[in-house]
Amino acid sequence: MLTNLIARTPARLGRILLAVAVLLLAWTVYLGSVMGGEVPAQNWSVSWTGLDLLEVATLTATGLLAIRRSRAASPVAAAAAALLLLDAWFDVMTVDDPIEWYIACAMALGVELPACYVMIRLSKTALDWPGRPPGD
Numbered sequence: 001m002l003t004n005l006i007a008r009t010p011a012r013l014g015r016i017l018l019a020v021a022v023l024l025l026a027w028t029v030y031l032g033s034v035m036g037g038e039v040p041a042q043n044w045s046v047s048w049t050g051l052d053l054l055e056v057a058t059l060t061a062t063g064l065l066a067i068r069r070s071r072a073a074s075p076v077a078a079a080a081a082a083l084l085l086l087d088a089w090f091d092v093m094t095v096d097d098p099i100e101w102y103i104a105c106a107m108a109l110g111v112e113l114p115a116c117y118v119m120i121r122l123s124k125t126a127l128d129w130p131g132r133p134p135g136d
Contacts, residue, residue: 051090055083066122074126081119088112 041047058080065073088108095101 051083051087055080055087058083062119062122066126069126069129071126071129071131073129074123077119077123077126081116081123084112084116084119088116 058076062073062077062080065076091104091112092101092108095104
């Protein structure tokens, strides 16, 4: 049902997404103005572990789909790219120690962002792969 709605009314969906983006931007500006520089967080290690496990899952799925040259690799690779970018951002922005900041920047520039770029390119390339016959 949702797929049919999206296929029939992409312009309406586009307008809804733009409205949501405007509301989210307003909410983000509000939060940025009222939150201090530091916010205590519970379950910090679980949050980081969860993010890393999501990266493992998307990279594994992307790898398996790429081996099969499946076009389904495209959205999974895009998700992996987004997670890698988030990981780099939060690694750099949440570190306290100056030396750890340099390490986080080195990891972001040397590992996470290049991997993100590869996933973006793979996502685009996979769209051009021919569809596989059923059961293959």
